[in-house]
Structure formats: structure tokens, C-alpha cells
Amino acid sequence: MAEGTLRRTPLFEEHKALGARLVPFAGWEMPVQYEGIKAEHEAVRTRAGLFDVSHMGEVAFRGAQAEEAVQRLVTRDVSRLAVGQTGYAAVCLPDGGTVDDVLVYRTPEDFLIVVNAANREGDLAHFREHTQDLDVEMVDESDDWSLLALQGPEAAAILQRFTGTNLPEIGYYRYEVGEVDDRYALISRTGYTGEDGFELYVRPDDAAEVWRKLTKAGATPTGLGARDTLRLEAGMCLYGNELDRETTPLEAGIGFAVHLNKPVEFVGQEALRQEKEEGLRKKLVGFEVEGRGIARHGHEVTVDGETVGEVTSGTLSPTLNRAIGLALVRPEVEDSFEIIIRDKAVAAHAVGLPFYKREAKERSC
Template sequence: MQRTPLYDLYAEYGAKTIDFGGWDLPVQFSSIKEEHEAVRTKAGLFDVSHMGEVWVSGADSEAFIQNLITNDVTKLTVGKALYAAMCYEDGGTVDDLLVYKFAEDKFLLVVNASNIEKDVDWMKQHLSGDVTVDDQSNDWGLLALQGPVAQHVLQQLTETDLSELKFFHFTEGQVDGKEVIISRTGYTGEDGFELYAKNDALPHLWKSLLSTGQQAGVVPAGLGARDTLRFEACLPLYGQELNKDISPLEAGIGFAVKTAKDAFIGKDAIVEKGKPRKSVGIEMLDKGIPRHGYKVFSGEQEIGEVTTGTQSPTLKKNIGLALVASEFTEQGQQVEVEIRGKRLKAVVVPTPFYKRQK
């Protein structure tokens, strides 16, 4: 299995690791619920160095990316980032990703760990003009400091004025003497920062952030809490809310699909198909937890399946995201989830389940 630059430190912080798409990563350090609560009320530090970093450069790089993704990269200015999807010709999703603009001819694409090889192959298949695709995923690590005290803690370690760094913006600077890219995008529903750095800087940054943040309540956090946090905020996970058979519109990320722009791969299919299915929130009325892959019914008709579900640590309710036929998506619509051979009642509810109070 692959390991991040922080693997040798995990035991020191009490990590319990699991196989996550071929990576040996911490699912928790203390407990998923404790880490979830810390991020909602104070802050958590995540090692997400398994994510992929692909640099795209050259005179035609913007046009290349514009054809590749669903969002409009021409709207980006230097120092800004956007969220997008890459699609197949039939409208299914190759991956969802972040695009950072460093210069008119230089971009960073951050992709999901399990998709790095597939994504890079897809990009290279569609190369045209003066474009270089450089996969540097093995050279870069990534930390995410997320939660209400994140800015207070990180500001103690950098001269960069973090109050000036707006949401979905980034800058290059130093954190505790190490060269980093500091961005402010997040994947937990909370405010926070991402620190991209070369591998050899990661252990120092990890220790420094936890030491500096200890008094403010910063804790190391694993993939378990990251999943429950992003789920409450209804942020999609590739392989569950998104995959090769699910379009970005169906997954509920239509805000990142700009059909008004010129052609991009998959545009015609996405427009033609529309949303025959839709991702909705469900809350269990009967006792039971909806899990990924569980079938959803209306009467005797199977209408879809759960993509993610759990007992929400924040709301203390059994909730899920389900991809169902569009005619069954009105709020208040009663449905049934098949759990261990029994049909249990649930209801369609508004999303996101959790929204940060600003």
C-alpha cells in the first residue's frame, strides 16, 4: 500500500489506519465523533496527502482545461480556484477536481487519489496545442486545517494576512519557515485552509500546527470524520455521489456545470439527458441507518439507492443522500429504504443537512 510522508508519525498520535483505495491512511486518531465535534467547534488537522497534484502549463493550457471541465476556467484570475467535474462523452463523471490558476499559462489541478492515474491518462488523451501535463502527485503533500479556530491558529505561524485570503482563493507563502501554497476551499462545511507543500516539509508542518493549536483545541483528524463532516454539508464523494454512470447535474453540482460556455467534453449528453435522477436528502422515520448501496422504494417501485448515509454526529439523526428518479424528489415525499431485508420509512428533506453560521 502507498503511504503519505506522515505515515511514520501516525502511531505517535494514536492513529488507526485502514486501506483507502490502496493508501494506508488514518480513519481516526481518538474517535470519529470526537474529531467531528472538534472540527465543528474548534479545529481538526487532516493528512490528505494522498490527493493528486497535476500541473498544466503552456500557451494553450487554458483552452485545454476549458474543453476538459464543466466549469468556466476563463472566469478565473490569478490567485483564484474553482470546483469542476471532468466528464466522459456520455455525461458520466471522470472525476471532480479543483483548478488553481497560478499564471495565464500555469494551472494546478487537484484530483482524487483513487483517480490519479485514470485522470492523467484522460488528460493526455485530449492534449492539443502547446500544453504540458505534469503529474507531481508523488512530490507534494497536503494538510487541511478545518474549523472555527483554524485562522487564529494558522495566523500564528505565517506572515501571510489570512484575513485577506477569501474563500476559493490561494497564495504562496511560508508557514513556520516552510514554503507552502495556502488555499481556502474546504471539504467539511467549516472555514479552513489547505497547505500544499513538498513532501519533506510535511512532518514539520504537522507537528507545528498541532503544537501551536493544542491550547485552542486543534486535534488530528482522520478520514472517518472527514466523511461525516463533508456528508452533513452535502459535499459529494467520488465513487458514491459521483461516478462514471452519474452526471454532475444528477449529483447536485449543477453550479459547477456551465452549459452556456462553448463545447466541453460531455456537454451535449449532459444537456440532452438533463436530470432523470436527482440527489436528495432523506431522513429516516423508522429506526435504521441508510447505508451506501441500500435500495430506495416508493410503494413497490424501486426508485434509486442511497449514495451515503449515517447517523449524523451533529444532528443526532439517521440521514442519507440518495440518487432517485426525479419525480420522487419533492420535500416531504415519503419513501422506503430497504435495510437488512426490511422496508423502513423515510422522508425527503432539504439539503444541506448542515450549514455553518457565519
């Protein structure tokens, strides 16, 4: 894509002023790092970091059959979501392959689905295709929202200075509509880092001022580079790496977001039910590299010289200082295997996910 056609978030000038390295990402010009990935990663683990994730898309579902439409489109049973609650879910093809992974918010009138930037258009086409017979209005509200993620053990204390909403009352995967710095905000206790924190949906015109206030109060500007190492340590999937149209949510290890006994059949449900009965075609494993080297996306996984899978994500974990990663491998693969790192077979072993888990006490504010 030519650079001139890249989209910019309302925080673009803030990033430039901070000296961010801006790179093309899913059609957007986004900050990959400011000071450095390691320093930003550590800031989120020990204090608080602030991310601009305004490239994410938001689609509102309204109308008499909005719930039925959402039920049909996502793997989670959203009838069990109360107003004020949000749930992680997958969107599947009829064959079970994954179109996207999303957050579903139940709002007083309707639903809001938050989608990955790269999938926004594909999702909308998929949503429309499968709900043509329903009385539902789908509105792409992506341009009406900016999204800031404030993450880390000090996130709640920092945010509380700018809002009248009583943050300790917002449970994990819950949200409140309120104000931040006297500006309209949906305050959601969610994130993609493995830390306590909030995702703040604000109006684009307010985003820069909220960003400046929160960074001034101590949140470290954090780029997409650290977002990736943080989510990987937390064992969270990234669409395009662990999840794609050839991989089902069961295979990618997010079965917890798949409710096979929903009252309304969802697209892909039969295929997933069948895969569950017959056994997975591949499975996601977390691993640690034993030898020297860092496994990366696309590296082959082998056992006795035979290819048994592929690394979906890999990095040097800044917190653990070890080379970690995720791989999709054949279901029969056991705990020891090799990864072909730059033409050399390097020993690796499976480890339980997540690689990093915060201490429970850090979650309360």
C-alpha cells in the same frame, strides 16, 4: 491489493505515533481515526481539526494552450478564474458520466488540478486522450506536494500564528502563495467539512514539521472517518458514492460547477446540455430516516414497494444525532419514500441540503 504495495504519505510516522487506525484507502495506507470519529468530528465543528490528505493528486498544466486544455477537460468556465482563485469542477466523459470531481487552481503561469487519489491514473489517461492536439504539457506533481487540511472555526486563528500571510484577506475559494512555519506553502481557503478552513499544499519534506506545529497549537488530528461524516453533513459529494461514470454532475446536484455556455466546448457538454433540456434521468436527494436504523451506501430506496433508487451515502450525523444520507432516485420521486435497511423498509423523507450549515460569522477570522 496486498498490504505491502500500499503507499504512505510523509506523515505516516506521525499517524502511527498518535495511535491512528490505518486502513487501505485508494491504494494508500491512511488514518481512518485517532481518538474516535465522533470526538474528531466535534473538534472540527467547534474548534479545529487537521487532516492528512496527501494522497490527493496534483496535475500541473503548462504551455501555450494550457487554458484551452483545462477548458476542454472540466465543466467549469476556467477563463473566469483569476490568478489566486480556485474553482470546483467535474471532469466528464463524452456521454456526460463523471470521471472525477476536482479543484482547479489558476496559478500565475499555469493551472493546477487537484484530483481524487483513486482516480489519479484514470484522470491522466483521460486528460491526455482529449488534449492530444493541443500544445500543453501535463505534469503529475502528486509526489511533489503534501496536503494538509486545517478545518474548523479556530483554523484561521491557529494558522495565523505560523504565517505572515494575512489570512483575513484570503476569500473563500481563493489562495495565496506564502509560508507556513517558514516553509513554502500554497494556502488555500477551501475544504471538505462545511467549516471555515484552509488546505495547505506543502513540500513533502516539510509536511511532518508543519503537522506537528499545527497539532501542538491546538488542531486535533482528524481521520478520514470524520472527513466523511463532515462532508456528508455539509451535503458535499464523494466520488465513488454520489458521482461515478454512470452519473452526470447535473444528476449529482453539482450543476453549479457546470457552465454549459463556456466559450470552449468541454468533453461531455453536448450530453449535459441535452440532459438538461430533456430532463434528468435521476436526481440526488438528501434524506433523514424517520424510523430506527441507519441507511448506508447501496441500500435500496423504494416507493410502494417499487425500487426507485439507491442510497449513495448514509451515516448517523454526529452533529444532528439523526440518521441522514444522500440518494440517487428517479426524478419523479417525491418527498416521502422508504429505505430498505437490513431487509426492513424504514420510512424516510427528503430534506434540503446541506444538513448542516455553519453560521456566517464563523467564517471571518
